Amino acid sequence: MAFTLRQLKYFVTAAELGQISQAGVQLNISQSAITTAVRDLEAFLGNTLFDRTSSGVVLTPMGRRFLSHAYEVLDAADRAMAMPNQESTISGRVKVAVTPTVMGYFLPTHLQRVGQLHPKLQVEIEELTRPAIEEALVRGQVDVGLLLTDNIQRTGDINSEVFFGSPMRVWMATGHELASGNSTDMKDVARHPLIMLNSDEAEEAAMRNWRHFGLEPSVVLRTSSIEAVRSMAANGVGVAVLPDMIYRPWSLEGRRIETRPIEDDLPPMNVGMAWNKAGTPSAVATAFMDYFRHFFFSPNSGNSAW
Template sequence: MALTLRQLKYFVATAELGQLSQAAIHLTISQSAVTSAIKELEETLGTQLFVRGATGVALTDTGRRFLNHAYTILASVDEAMRIPNLESTLTGTLAIAASYTVLGYFLPHHVQRLNALYPRLTIQLHELNRDAIEEGLITGQYDMAVLLTSNVSNPELALEPVIHSVRRLWVGAHHPLLKRESVTLASVAPEPFVMLTVDEAAQTAMRYWNETAWRPNVILRTSSVEAVRSMVANGSGVAILSDMVYRPWSLEGRRIETIMLLDAVPAMSVGLAWRKNKELSPAMHAVREYFRHTFMETRTSA
């Protein structure tokens, strides 16, 4: 059985939305069509891509890795279908600001692809915190930014999210919570909690914790994702972080597992920002269209 683009599109929609029913609604097709496509895809690959649960589906480790390949395949097909226009003529310099998490775990691959698409366009990257990025966009120091749009509320900026990365509970390989059928923030509250602080992660975490009667038992606050990874893998604590920064192994080679929480924990949104009412230059337009074609349009194609 051959792999098809339809299977990939249905797989991506399900992975992003976490429920077969929601993927079907998003794609305007029947749920049975989504279920059949994913079953066919798993049979073709010879591996399980999702773990089914009471509240929806979650990607397996193989599913997470395959999702990146699915994005790349769909984007490549989309690019092949388009008639080249600006690729050979677009010139100039584009200053792009990015936050730490985005630059570390998301942006470099896409900058490499943009460089291949537009070899005469120079992209200058600047790593900054959100406040500095917002100020730089408003004053014109930077043309665009790629950052956590879920943290931005500045009315002077235009925002365009491109991905929504689900946040899950991270635990060590033999943690007792893995044996439970369902896990809530109430279950997590007594556990030693490792709180990431970079890119306002701690403030974001407390927003959803504050909507409950529970509070995390924080034993360490750190700006290092690798420190969080090591602490969790070594059994010293748990954490709640997004799939974008998830890796199944710590630097010591110890396993990290994830659990989908029953509570409403918001996804981490990553996207573009620029000064509102600013006329997009050809380079800005090209970058915007690249991200639209890579992520946004592949989601809604049936």
């Protein structure tokens, strides 16, 4: 049996975060997938990589040595993948409009990979609000929009595809009352002060969810800064209900942020692309769009990580 780059990535993420559950959150995969990958690695090596504790996982001496080698292997793979594809004949410019959340937490890695796949493809990026992206698509001012697809209004003029849905969880400080259980629900969350993110139409989406459950949150702070939300949650000012995609386990001050699943059926934050229904996308726009289709929909793409 051989190990895979994906298993190494899962192991490294669990080692860095110290928790299997948080590794799953960061990689946007199930906790069981991380657990299986680590167990397969341990079986292959014939050694235990982690000691399991009530608060998470701790590297064994063998695990610490293996981590060093895992970093070297993944770094070598990164360098290999950075080699440009000289055989690509795709040449030209594609204009892409992106909303702020997608720009900050989704696009950079994929933009690098598109450049490796099609070295002669020039991607012109513009950050816009969702309404401005829709207008630019309809007017033919941009070729593709990358955005939160559930917010699209002009569905009669615009086609869209969803890449993935990022689950919503409640964020809180270590030691918070809600952190004592394995999960919570919206009614329980509503009992606590809420920090509301209001960028990229996040507040409108959140309020639709609260109204669906007949609840009125006690909003202690509204901010367009995700870092401010992290800091406020980590310092116990309140809790936040936000998608996994923008979660990071630490605030800028180095304080821990924990998350818990929400038992209620909350819709995820769907990320995808959009284009004008009128006409046919150009060859360069199609190449750009096909990259994402292959990455997210190909059975062999390995889209969550390696």
